[in-house]
Amino acid sequence: MKLRVLLCSGAVSLAQQVYIPVDGPPSLPQCTRNGSYATAIPSHSFREFSFTQTETVKMATSRPAPTTTTTFAPNYSRLSSLVPNLTTTQWGNWDPASNATPTDTGVPYGNASWTALWTAIPWVNFTRGIYSTTVEPTPVSTSELVLPPPEPFVPQTCYTFPKDFLLGVAASAVQVEGAVADEGRTPVHMDAISLLSPGAANDFVANENYYLYKQDIERIASMGIGYYRFSIPWSRILPFVLPGTPVNQQSLAHYDDLISYVLEKGMLPAIVLHHTDTPLEFYPNISDIGIAPGTGGVGYTDSGFQRSYQNVSFEEAFVNYGKIVMTHFADRVPIWWTFNEPLLGSRNGHSVNAVIKAHARLYHFYREEIQGTGRISLTLNDNFGVPRNPSDPADVNAANHFNDFQLATFANPIFLGQDYPDAFKDTISDYVPLTPEDLAYLNGTADFFSIQPYTATVVSPPPNDTIAACAANMSHPLRPYCVTQSTTTTTGWNIGYRSWSYVYITPTYFRTFLNYLWNTFRHPIAVTEFGFPIFAEAEREQADQEFDSPRTWYYQSYLNEGLKALWEDGVDWIGAFAWSWADNWEFGDYNAQFGIQTVNRTTQERRYKKSFFEYVDFVESRRQT
Structure with a gap:
C-alpha cells in the first residue's frame, strides 16, 4: 500500500512502489515453514499402475429468472412532462446498392432528408450484414456450458467478494451493433474511420448485435453475469440530433425491448449515453475528426464536445438527448454513465468544459427532476502512471502529473468540488476557468468512481526538457502529458507480459491504482472495462482461441489484487465489467481481440472462451452469501 501525505488540495503520492532487494529464491509465505514438509524426506514406493484421473464436470450457472421487479424511478408515463412536445416517427434503411x-x-425530417445524411459522405465498400430483423434467441446448449479444465495455478487468497459486488460485461454500440444505416440511425464520427485511415476495417457490420441482441443476452445470462453494460447511440434516438427534431420510434422500441429482455434473463442493464459515437452532423468535414500531433490537442480523436450544429452547442443537444433516454428508461435501469473516456475525445479546454457541465446537468436532472434512485457516473481512462524510480522525486512528480492530467481534470470538479489540476491548466491554454458557482454545481455529481485500468505505464520526466517547458510548447512531441512513457523499470525488465500494442499484464499495479483512486477521490470504485488481447490470437485455430489461458491469468490476477485492496487496504471496490463480452470492432481492427467469446465474421456464430468461465467462476466461487 502506498504512502501518502495530505495537503489542503487533496492527496499527493510520496512513493508508488518499494523495491526490496532479495538474494536467491523467494520465500513461500503461504506455506508453514516449520511444518513436517520443511524437514521431512520423501519416501518412494512401487504400486500397480493404472490410467486413473479425476476430472470434474462442472456447469456454468445461468442467471435465475427474477422473482421481483425493482424500479429506480417513475415510468415514462409519469415523466413525459419533463421532455414536453416530443414527436416520434420512423425511417427506413439506407442501402447504396438499392435503386x-x-x-x-x-x-424537413422525412426519408429524403434522412437519406441525404448518408449520401453526403463518400463511403467506400459500404456493406450490410446477413440479418435485417431481430433474431429470436435459442437456449444455449448444455454442452457449451461445461467448464473447461481449470488452470493448475490460481491465486490462493481466501478473500471473498461482497454479496452486492457488481459482476458485469461491457461493449459499446459502435463496436458491436453494426446495422449502422438501418432503422433510422444516422452516421456517427467513428463510422468514418475507414475513410480517414485507408486500410482500416469499418464498423458497418461489426457483430450485428443490433439484430442478435437477444441471443447475445441469452448467452451472457447463461454464464451467470449480473450486469450487462451497453451504450445507446444518440443518432439512433435522434437522427437529426437537435432538440425539437423527431424521436425515432423504432429505436425507442428496440432499446425498450433490449432492457426488458435483460431483466427477463435475470440480469440488470447499465447504460452509457455517449461511447465514442458523436453524430456526424457536428462535423463540417470528416477530416475534422482527427487531431493532428503537434496541434496542442488533448485527446486522439475529436468527439465534437466543443462543437455546435445549427447554432446549438453539443452540450445543449446532448443534455436534451440524455433527458429523452433517461425519462424513457430510468424506471428499469440502476446504473448510468454519461460519457465513456471523454479525455480521449477532447480537442481542447472547451471540450472538457462541455463534458463536465453536460454531465452535471444530467446528474441534477436525474436526481432532482426524475428523482431516480439508481447510480450515475462517467468513466475515465488512465493506464496508471507509476514512477520509473520511486526514490527519485522527479519521477514521482512526473507520475503525479501524468495521472492528474488524465483523471483530476474531470474528477477534481466532479468528485471533490475542486479546480482543475495544474497539470491541465499549465498545458491547455484555452481551458475554461471554473467559478465558485460552477464548482458548487459540479461537486458531488457522481455516485462512484468509474475507471478502465487495462495496464500501467512507467513514467519519468522528458529526457532533455522539463515538464513545464513541454507544457508551454504547443508543438512539443511529448504533449499533452509531457512525460516519458515506458514499459521498463529501473531493473530493465518489462512491467508485465505484453500481448498487443500497449497492453501488459500488470496486476500488482492494479492494486496500487485502486489505492490511488480511493485515497485521492474518496468514492467507491467500479472497474467498467478491463481486458486483454492475446498476441496474434486471430491467427490461431478456433480451439486455440477458445482455450485462452493468458486472458484467464489476466482476469484472475487482477481480481485477486483487487481483493487485496478491498480487504487489506480498505478500498471500497464495488464492481468489475469485463471488456468485452465478444471480440468486436476495435476502432479499425477486428484482429485486436479483447473478447471473452469468439465471433465468426462470416456466420456471426459466437463461442465461449475459457476466460469467460474462469472470470465468472473466480468471482462467484468467492462471493459472500
Missing part, C-alpha cells in the same frame, strides 16, 4: 429513391423531398 429506391425517397419521394418526400422537401419534408
Whole structure:
C-alpha cells in the first residue's frame, strides 16, 4: 500500500512502489515453514499402475429468472412532462446498392432528408450484414456450458467478494451493433474511420448485435453475469440530433425491448449515453475528426464536445438527448454513465468544459427532476502512471502529473468540488476557468468512481526538457502529458507480459491504482472495462482461441489484487465489467481481440472462451452469501 501525505488540495503520492532487494529464491509465505514438509524426506514406493484421473464436470450457472421487479424511478408515463412536445416517427434503411429513391423531398425530417445524411459522405465498400430483423434467441446448449479444465495455478487468497459486488460485461454500440444505416440511425464520427485511415476495417457490420441482441443476452445470462453494460447511440434516438427534431420510434422500441429482455434473463442493464459515437452532423468535414500531433490537442480523436450544429452547442443537444433516454428508461435501469473516456475525445479546454457541465446537468436532472434512485457516473481512462524510480522525486512528480492530467481534470470538479489540476491548466491554454458557482454545481455529481485500468505505464520526466517547458510548447512531441512513457523499470525488465500494442499484464499495479483512486477521490470504485488481447490470437485455430489461458491469468490476477485492496487496504471496490463480452470492432481492427467469446465474421456464430468461465467462476466461487 502506498504512502501518502495530505495537503489542503487533496492527496499527493510520496512513493508508488518499494523495491526490496532479495538474494536467491523467494520465500513461500503461504506455506508453514516449520511444518513436517520443511524437514521431512520423501519416501518412494512401487504400486500397480493404472490410467486413473479425476476430472470434474462442472456447469456454468445461468442467471435465475427474477422473482421481483425493482424500479429506480417513475415510468415514462409519469415523466413525459419533463421532455414536453416530443414527436416520434420512423425511417427506413439506407442501402447504396438499392435503386429506391425517397419521394418526400422537401419534408424537413422525412426519408429524403434522412437519406441525404448518408449520401453526403463518400463511403467506400459500404456493406450490410446477413440479418435485417431481430433474431429470436435459442437456449444455449448444455454442452457449451461445461467448464473447461481449470488452470493448475490460481491465486490462493481466501478473500471473498461482497454479496452486492457488481459482476458485469461491457461493449459499446459502435463496436458491436453494426446495422449502422438501418432503422433510422444516422452516421456517427467513428463510422468514418475507414475513410480517414485507408486500410482500416469499418464498423458497418461489426457483430450485428443490433439484430442478435437477444441471443447475445441469452448467452451472457447463461454464464451467470449480473450486469450487462451497453451504450445507446444518440443518432439512433435522434437522427437529426437537435432538440425539437423527431424521436425515432423504432429505436425507442428496440432499446425498450433490449432492457426488458435483460431483466427477463435475470440480469440488470447499465447504460452509457455517449461511447465514442458523436453524430456526424457536428462535423463540417470528416477530416475534422482527427487531431493532428503537434496541434496542442488533448485527446486522439475529436468527439465534437466543443462543437455546435445549427447554432446549438453539443452540450445543449446532448443534455436534451440524455433527458429523452433517461425519462424513457430510468424506471428499469440502476446504473448510468454519461460519457465513456471523454479525455480521449477532447480537442481542447472547451471540450472538457462541455463534458463536465453536460454531465452535471444530467446528474441534477436525474436526481432532482426524475428523482431516480439508481447510480450515475462517467468513466475515465488512465493506464496508471507509476514512477520509473520511486526514490527519485522527479519521477514521482512526473507520475503525479501524468495521472492528474488524465483523471483530476474531470474528477477534481466532479468528485471533490475542486479546480482543475495544474497539470491541465499549465498545458491547455484555452481551458475554461471554473467559478465558485460552477464548482458548487459540479461537486458531488457522481455516485462512484468509474475507471478502465487495462495496464500501467512507467513514467519519468522528458529526457532533455522539463515538464513545464513541454507544457508551454504547443508543438512539443511529448504533449499533452509531457512525460516519458515506458514499459521498463529501473531493473530493465518489462512491467508485465505484453500481448498487443500497449497492453501488459500488470496486476500488482492494479492494486496500487485502486489505492490511488480511493485515497485521492474518496468514492467507491467500479472497474467498467478491463481486458486483454492475446498476441496474434486471430491467427490461431478456433480451439486455440477458445482455450485462452493468458486472458484467464489476466482476469484472475487482477481480481485477486483487487481483493487485496478491498480487504487489506480498505478500498471500497464495488464492481468489475469485463471488456468485452465478444471480440468486436476495435476502432479499425477486428484482429485486436479483447473478447471473452469468439465471433465468426462470416456466420456471426459466437463461442465461449475459457476466460469467460474462469472470470465468472473466480468471482462467484468467492462471493459472500
